[in-house]
Amino acid sequence: MKSIFVIGGGCWGATLATVYAQKGLKVVLYEPVFENYKYLKLYYHPKFFNYVSIPKNVNITNDISEIQNNDIVFLVIPSVYVLTILQKIKNLNVKEKIFVSCVKGFEPKTFCRITEIINKVLNIQRNKIFVLSGPSHAEEVALGKPTAISLAGENKELLVKLQKLLTTKNLRIYINTDVVGVEIAGAIKNIYAIAAGICDGLKLGNNAKAALLTRSLKEMILIGTHFGAQTQTFFGLSGIGDLLTTAYSGYSRNRTFGEYIAKYKNVEIAKQKIHTFIEGIYTVKTIHKIAKKYSIDLPIAEEVYKIIYKNKLPELSIKSLLSRPLKEEFSWLKRNE
Amino acid sequence: MKSIFVIGGGCWGATLATVYAQKGLKVVLYEPVFENYKYLKLYYHPKFFNYVSIPKNVNITNDISEIQNNDIVFLVIPSVYVLTILQKIKNLNVKEKIFVSCVKGFEPKTFCRITEIINKVLNIQRNKIFVLSGPSHAEEVALGKPTAISLAGENKELLVKLQKLLTTKNLRIYINTDVVGVEIAGAIKNIYAIAAGICDGLKLGNNAKAALLTRSLKEMILIGTHFGAQTQTFFGLSGIGDLLTTAYSGYSRNRTFGEYIAKYKNVEIAKQKIHTFIEGIYTVKTIHKIAKKYSIDLPIAEEVYKIIYKNKLPELSIKSLLSRPLKEEFSWLKRNE
Numbered sequence: 001m002k003s004i005f006v007i008g009g010g011c012w013g014a015t016l017a018t019v020y021a022q023k024g025l026k027v028v029l030y031e032p033v034f035e036n037y038k039y040l041k042l043y044y045h046p047k048f049f050n051y052v053s054i055p056k057n058v059n060i061t062n063d064i065s066e067i068q069n070n071d072i073v074f075l076v077i078p079s080v081y082v083l084t085i086l087q088k089i090k091n092l093n094v095k096e097k098i099f100v101s102c103v104k105g106f107e108p109k110t111f112c113r114i115t116e117i118i119n120k121v122l123n124i125q126r127n128k129i130f131v132l133s134g135p136s137h138a139e140e141v142a143l144g145k146p147t148a149i150s151l152a153g154e155n156k157e158l159l160v161k162l163q164k165l166l167t168t169k170n171l172r173i174y175i176n177t178d179v180v181g182v183e184i185a186g187a188i189k190n191i192y193a194i195a196a197g198i199c200d201g202l203k204l205g206n207n208a209k210a211a212l213l214t215r216s217l218k219e220m221i222l223i224g225t226h227f228g229a230q231t232q233t234f235f236g237l238s239g240i241g242d243l244l245t246t247a248y249s250g251y252s253r254n255r256t257f258g259e260y261i262a263k264y265k266n267v268e269i270a271k272q273k274i275h276t277f278i279e280g281i282y283t284v285k286t287i288h289k290i291a292k293k294y295s296i297d298l299p300i301a302e303e304v305y306k307i308i309y310k311n312k313l314p315e316l317s318i319k320s321l322l323s324r325p326l327k328e329e330f331s332w333l334k335r336n337e
Numbered sequence: 338m339k340s341i342f343v344i345g346g347g348c349w350g351a352t353l354a355t356v357y358a359q360k361g362l363k364v365v366l367y368e369p370v371f372e373n374y375k376y377l378k379l380y381y382h383p384k385f386f387n388y389v390s391i392p393k394n395v396n397i398t399n400d401i402s403e404i405q406n407n408d409i410v411f412l413v414i415p416s417v418y419v420l421t422i423l424q425k426i427k428n429l430n431v432k433e434k435i436f437v438s439c440v441k442g443f444e445p446k447t448f449c450r451i452t453e454i455i456n457k458v459l460n461i462q463r464n465k466i467f468v469l470s471g472p473s474h475a476e477e478v479a480l481g482k483p484t485a486i487s488l489a490g491e492n493k494e495l496l497v498k499l500q501k502l503l504t505t506k507n508l509r510i511y512i513n514t515d516v517v518g519v520e521i522a523g524a525i526k527n528i529y530a531i532a533a534g535i536c537d538g539l540k541l542g543n544n545a546k547a548a549l550l551t552r553s554l555k556e557m558i559l560i561g562t563h564f565g566a567q568t569q570t571f572f573g574l575s576g577i578g579d580l581l582t583t584a585y586s587g588y589s590r591n592r593t594f595g596e597y598i599a600k601y602k603n604v605e606i607a608k609q610k611i612h613t614f615i616e617g618i619y620t621v622k623t624i625h626k627i628a629k630k631y632s633i634d635l636p637i638a639e640e641v642y643k644i645i646y647k648n649k650l651p652e653l654s655i656k657s658l659l660s661r662p663l664k665e666e667f668s669w670l671k672r673n674e
Contacts, residue, residue, distance in 0.1 A: 134548075135543070135544045135547035135548055135551070137542070137543055140542040140543060140545075143542075145541055145542035145544060145545060146541055146548075146655070147542075147544040147545065148544075148545075148548035148552075172548075172659065174664060174665065175664075175665050175666065176665070176666045204483055205474070205480075205483070205484075206472070206474055206581075206582045206585065206586040206588070207474055207478065207482060207483070207485075207582055208477075208482055208483040208484065208485075209581075209582075209585075210472035210578045210579070210582040210585075211471075211472055211484065211485035211574060211578055213577075213578070213581060214572075214573060214574050214581070215485075218572075233667075235551075235554060235555075236551060236667065237547075237548060237551050237666065240550075240551055240554065240577060241547045241548055241550075241551035242547070244546075244550060244551070245543045245544055245547040248543065248546075248585050251543070318483070322483055322509065327511060327512075328511065328512050329487055329511040329512065329513045329570075329573045330513065330569050
């Protein structure tokens with residue numbers, strides 16, 4: 001394992017390329033959108049790297065076939081583009097590569113997890129596919145602030161090797177064999193980040209936000225265990241950890257989107273104001289369908305769905321949540337055991 | 338159960354008195370410090386209630402013997418004063434009362450939990466002693482912002498009755514039978530709130546703070562389960578919920594104390610700046626002793642202890658935490674099973 005091919009020159013892709021080039025690894029950064037690629041070629045990031053420059057030893061390309069000359073592939077693109085990209089590399093020589101998914105969502109057409117889609121479309125063995133997820137705002141990682149994330153995979157031996165390879169002075173990797181849990185946690189936390197943003201926008205206070213996130217964690221576990229995830233994963237970096245950074249940070253797009261919904265009382269205006277890709281909008285639709293199909297009780301996700309897709313007023317959603325019957329705190333866990 | 342006697346006219350005591358008087362319950366608020374009592378008599382709180390007034394149907398007293406005329410006693414004082422107060426009421430007729438502890442700390446001389454001390458000193462049955470804990474900044478509750486907290490007790494029937502009695506329009510009570518867990522979570526979270534404040538003061542960023550809190554939750558579980566608490570409680574309102582409000586809020590004294598330590602590089606100056614009671618200072622000492630005695634690995638609590646009691650520089654503590662060997666994320670859980 002000597003060289004890394006990063007697919008996607010967005011904030012997180014460019015940051016990972018930067019961090020590993022700084023560590024001395026051979027890194028190629030592939031950007032599919034030609035306009036963005038032109039910026040990156042100047043070692044300048046169109047949206048983000050105006051205060052951190054991409055090191056000159058990152059090889060920037062617009063040619064996907066270069067994937068063949070590298071060992072590890074990082075997939076760092078929005079979920080909606082995953083199928084298109086995988087179709088592009090399907091006929092290239094990638095069978096023996098290691099794939100690391102950094103995508104935080106489900107594939108929106110098939111409702112599949114991203115590692116499942118990689119496995120199906122590219123016919124790559126599941127034990128060569130990994131997930132990198134955790135509380136890691138790109139901006140902070142790029143500036144060298146201390147960060148800890150989870151790397152999940154089925155192959156323990158390879159996991160330990162990748163942990164050593166991918167840990168840097170300020171980016172600590174914790175390993176985890178629960179691929180399903182880490183992957184699902186990273187995806188669905190965006191729903192609850194939107195809810196947290198709505199809570200901020202309505203100025204409900206810190207108590208309400210903490211209660212909301214606590215009950216969100218409960219819903220995340222219900223969804224995760226439905227898919228076979230381990231409960232403990234949701235109490236780790238890729239679960240509550242990632243939820244916290246997203247829910248309490250000014251950087252988060254999903255949280256900010258929620259805040260704008262509450263502020264402008266209009267989802268379309270909120271979308272326009274953000275003017276970038278919001279994973280949670282797609283994820284909540286996927287989860288809504290799954291919850292309905294399998295009768296999973298997800299009151300918070302359901303209210304976020306209604307706000308985004310049924311124009312429900314956020315204030316009314318809060319009322320609905322607060323007027324639910326009084327409960328034992330862990331009755332849901334008992335039902336789930 | 339008709340009347341409430343609140344011991345302690347601090348922010349939280351005065352808020353609880355206000356909320357339940359507003360609900361129409363008979364409430365007596367007892368304040369032991371005469372100077373504060375004088376303010377409260379004017380329905381004006383010396384530190385806090387300058388924007389919310391205490392309702393006139395709260396009966397304010399400086400006479401502890403009035404406890405005898407009420408059914409439910411809320412104990413809402415700093416942990417260091419608990420023994421003194423209990424000694425005061427020991428010879429009064431309180432055997433049949435229901436006690437609700439809102440104290441977030443251990444009794445510092447005996448290292449006992451507060452419900453244990455109530456049981457021992459007053460000889461009141463354990464199934465009549467409850468704990469109220471969760472993400473509840475008094476300021477927000479007083480302003481009627483939505484809040485959800487845990488009420489823990491051994492007596493399920495009484496728990497359900499108290500849940501109905503103590504739930505108001507904006508303050509939702511969730512019940513839990515894990516008294517040990519709810520009580521310990523509320524106490525030890527202050528240690529990690531100080532750590533979060535140090536993280537803020539050093540401007541380590543959101544990623545680091547989320548990772549710190551995730552690993553703090555791990556330590557909270559290790560401490561809790563040592564005492565016989567249930568792991569799940571730490572994932573609820575009194576665990577992660579309370580930790581979040583404390584760690585992310587400008588209101589929290591413990592968090593602000595941590596921030597000042599990082600800012601002024603001096604614990605004594607930080608104490609003077611806060612100029613109020615910081616539970617975490619005592620709790621971390623208790624936990625340090627317990628961890629040493631029973632060999633519990635609590636790296637974050639240990640660094641907070643060293644910073645406060647051994648003048649260790651916060652920057653060096655962070656270095657110590659970041660240079661620990663690379664791990665599996667849940668290896669501690671396996672060891673603990």
